[in-house]
Amino acid sequence: MKALIEIDKLNLFYGTFQALKNVSVEIPQRAITAFIGPSGCGKSTLLRTLNRMNDMIPGTRIEGRIAVGGTDIYSGEVHVETLRKKVGMVFQQPNPFPKSIYDNVAYGPRLHGVRSKKQLDEIVESSLKAAALWGEVKDHLKRSALSISGGQQQRLCIARALAVEPDILLMDEATSALDPISTLKIEELAQELKDKYTIVMVTHNMHQAARVSHQTVFFLNGEVVEYSETEKLFSDPSDQRTEDYISGRFG
Amino acid sequence: MNGSMNGSTNEALRSEAPYSFGKRNGSSAVFDKIFTAVVWGIGILVILFICGLLFMLLKNGLPKLTWSFLYSIPSEIEEGGGIGPALFNSFYLLAISLVISIPIGLAAGIYLAEFAPDNKLIGFVRICVEGLSSVPSIIFGLFGIALFVEMFQIGLTILGGAISLAFLNLPMLTRITEESIRSVPVEMKNASFALGSTHLQTIRKVLVPVALSGLVTGICLTAGRAFGESAVIILTAGVTTSGVMWDFNLFSPGETLAVHLWYVQSEAIVPDAGEIAQKATSVLIFIVLLINLVFRVPLWLNARKTRS
Amino acid sequence: MIEMNSTAQNAPAELGNSIRTGSGPSFDRRTRLRWANSAFRIACIAAAGFVCLVLFGILFLMFRTGILTFQEVGFAEFFFSTDWDPENGHYGALLFIYGTIALTALTLIISVPFSVLIAVFLAEMTPKWLRNTLRPVLDLLVGIPSVVYGYLGLTVLIPWLRDLTGKPLADGLLAAAIVLTIMVLPTISRVSDDAITAVPKKYRDASYALGSNRFQTIFRVVLPASSRGIVYAVILGMARAIGETMAVVMVIGNTAQIADSLFKPTAVLTSNIVMQISSVEFDSTWNYALYMMGFLLLVISLLMIVAVRFLQKKGASE
Structure with missing residues (x-):
């Protein structure tokens, strides 16, 4: 599998605090990569550098290189909004807008210039189908997105992210606020989506990483301890700290 | 910036997935920049403009102030009149109105926050408080006339003005009390009850x-507003003073500083009316800012401390 | 507390007795406390009742006095005639009603865009230090007495307008609307600012993550999500503009003629009341008509409270 995202010797500072230390990771295309590690280890921070959501936190400073498809996304030539269109994101808390289900999904396409009603209808339908939500909501697309259940809201957020046709989907502990059944649905969905999208997920749940991902990256205190194929990492970790973590000795 | 995404620098991104939304043009990004500039410009300009105007008023009046202007008797015909009785009346009327409205406002606010069961009645009381707070001040003036001039036949007096002003303050004080009391953490309340205290x-x-700091700030805001209130006072306390300093008689006419400012600017015939108005304005702004500032500074400092 | 300690040492039966109201050695103190408690409760209820009483007293007196107008003046004349000439028995209040509506509308047209932009500026764009400076400044502006704003309009604004337009008289709707704008702008800005600040960060995150820029995020997500709060702010500003008296009196010209130009001296409900009330007999149709105009103002303000309530209820049910 060819690497779509290359992170090379990345250092990230919040003011004087160094949140990421010399991180180098390659993320393969059309596969699921999981970031695991105890809280505060920098896994979410790294995820948020991939679509430059960290830009909005004042005092953030970055050294090193992150390339998506060969382009350094922190170089002056990259247009942040277009980057974020290509690198979608799903957040920890389901965060649909206080608008209708339809308007939520159509938000991104409208933003990027789709005006025709017919085209929007098609995008909404295909995105909701891709997020396995179409069957549940197709009869009340005009209802407020806040009226559906948390699990449905999260799948709506996935549909909303898919509607702008990203290549990469970032999931920031996307199941941690959900019940087990909804979690399972999202995991199944991720499995289906990986054939078309490159998925990077942060999870606090090792078993989830083991269940769904192809590659796992283990973080500790802002450093990448090791990363490899998920099976290998969980069955035969090369670092003692990884073994301690996955066997539940800390974290 | 924008064009580069479609240029050669991002071959990879582009080749991975064909765009279905057509070419992304730069208009929204340009809009964003213009919008940011417009908002910054308007934000800074408008606020500076208003502050500049008020500063100008202060600058025109404050340097001309003398102590004698603050306590001497106003003159109807000759130059050199002061604002003594009006200034005194402002504080006197304010004090009486607060003495009347604070206990009632506090008690009503406590009732809403603590005693009222959550039923139709409390909803009704709350609507009344909100309704009363939306009543324009001139209506309180008309009410005052109907009550004191017509019904009780006491004419335009400090007492009538103070009570009408108290009515104006009531809803504000009630709401402030209710909010402050409600903002006290329920754990604290439970702790007190658990020790066997009565309500x-x-x-x-x-x-x-x-809740004291919230209450004090609220009372000061109310006081600041009442100090500058003029429509109620004109109708219920009149546009004249008894013409002597330190007149504590509740049945004297009670022109206040705010009313006096309006009076000299629009009705008076003294030759130095313009200068009196300038000076009176600066005194008025100065006192109102002082009332607002003195009690807020500790709160800001406090807020800053707890934040950091 | 002390009595509690002494009884707690005793036999269980004594403890049982002591927690019964009005028994045991603490009889006096407890009764007294209970009595004070209920007296205080009654005082609070009375105070709340008094607030309601004031509102209804106002409504009743305004209505009772105002309705007497129609003993001598026809309903239609009062509401639909613009001929206000009380000395000769003409009581057409339409011109003041029109003046109030026109002035309020004009004020909102000028102040709402500015206020919302300033709110966006404060909530979304300023660095923290500037925001922490500007917010208190706006709060202070809210507290400036209206007569000061009137004075400002009279001595600064009207000469400017006169120079600008070349007209001999600049008193009128435009001058009044600008003065009112300066007055309501801090209120609308600050309340909208709070509404915008209250929009959860997660909506902004979601919007940015979909590739919106700030302009798009503000106009498509943040402002719609805070629209109820902004409408509330506008209603507050509107209430203030409708009821404002002294600032308007000083710049509107106080002439009983309908304003067909922005620079023509005219009058509104409030300004007409305050200018004429002190020169009329209480028991005269003229006075009754002024009270009727006051009653109209009262009804308009109360209707706005109903609107606010409706908005809040709708917000709570969603």
Whole structure:
């Protein structure tokens, strides 16, 4: 599998605090990569550098290189909004807008210039189908997105992210606020989506990483301890700290 | 910036997935920049403009102030009149109105926050408070005339003005009390009850002390507003003073500083009316800012401390 | 507390007795406390009742006095005639009603865009130090007495307008609307600012993550999500503009003629009341008509409270 995202010797500072230390990771295309590690280890921070959501936190400073498809996304030539269109994101808390289900999904396409009603209808339908939500909501697309259940809201957020046709989907502990059944649905969905999208997920749940991902990256205190194929990492970790973590000795 | 995504620099991104939305043009990004510039410009300019105007008023009046202007008697015909009685009346009327409205406002606010069961009645009381707070001040003036001039036949007096002003303050004080008391953490209240306190003891010993800073700020805001209020006073206390300093008689006519400013600017015939108005304005702004500032500074400092 | 300690040492039966109201050695103190408690409760209820009483007293007196107008003046004349000439028995209040509506509308047209932009500026764009400076400044502006704003309009604004337009008289709707704008702008800005600040960060995150820029995020997500709060702010500003008296009196010209130009001296409900009330007999149709105009103002303000309530209820049910 060819690497779509290359992170090379990345250092990230919040003011004087160094949140990421010399991180180098390659993320393969059309596969699921999981970031695991105890809280505060920098896994979410790294995820948020991939679509430059960290830009909005004042005092953030970055050294090193992150390339998506060969382009350094922190170089002056990259247009942040277009980057974020290509690198979608799903957040920890389901965060649909206080608008209708339809308007939520159509938000991104409208933003990027789709005006025709017919085209929007098609995008909404295909995105909701891709997020396995179409069957549940197709009869009340005009209802407020806040009226559906948390699990449905999260799948709506996935549909909303898919509607702008990203290549990469970032999931920031996307199941941690959900019940087990909804979690399972999202995991199944991720499995289906990986054939078309490159998925990077942060999870606090090792078993989830083991269940769904192809590659796992283990973080500790802002450093990448090791990363490899998920099976290998969980069955035969090369670092003692990884073994301690996955066997539940800390974290 | 924008064009580069479609240029050669991002071959990879582009080749991975064909765009279905057509070419992304730069208009929204340009809009964003213009919008940011417009908002910054307007934000800074408008606020500076208003502050500049007020500063100008202060600058025109404050340097001309003398002590004698502050306590001497106004003159109807000759130059050199002061604002003494009007200034005194402002504070006197304000004090009486607060003495009347604070206890009632506090009690009504406590009722809404603590005693009222959550039923139709409390909804009704709350609507009344909100309704009363939306009543324009001139209506309180008309009410005052109907009550004191017509019904009780006492004419335009300090007492009538103060009571009408108290009515104006009531809804504000009630709401402020309710909000402050409600903002006290329920754990504190429960702790007090768990020690066997009665409701009254809990309110007196726990709720009111904890809510005190909010209450004081609220009372000061109300006082600042009442100090500058003029429509009510014109109708109920008149546009004249008794013409002597330190007149504590509740049945004297009670022109206040704010009313005096309007009076000299629009009705008076003294030759130096313009200068009196300038000076009176600066005194008025100065006192109102002082009332607002003095009680807020500790709160800001406090907020800053707790934030950091 | 002390009595509690002494009884707690005793036999269980004594403890049982002591927690019964009105028994045991603490009889006096407890009764007294209970009495004070209920007296205080009654005082609070009375105070709340008094607030309601004031509102209804106002409504009743305004209505009772105002309705007497129609003993001598026809309903239609009062509401639909613009001929206000009380000395000769003409009581057409339409011109003041029109003046109030026109002035309020004009004020909102000028102040709402500015206020919302300033709110966006404060909530979304300023660095923290500037925001922490500007917010208190706006709060202070809210507290400036209206007569000061009137004075400002009279001595600064009207000469400017006169120079600008070349007209001999600049008193009128435009001058009044600008003065009112300066007055309501801090209120609308600050309340909208709070509404915008209250929009959860997660909506902004979601919007940015979909590739919106700030302009798009503000106009498509943040402002719609805070629209109820902004409408509330506008209603507050509107209430203030409708009821404002002294600032308007000083710049509107106080002439009983309908304003067909922005620079023509005219009058509104409030300004007409305050200018004429002190020169009329209480028991005269003229006075009754002024009270009727006051009653109209009262009804308009109360209707706005109903609107606010409706908005809040709708917000709570969603």
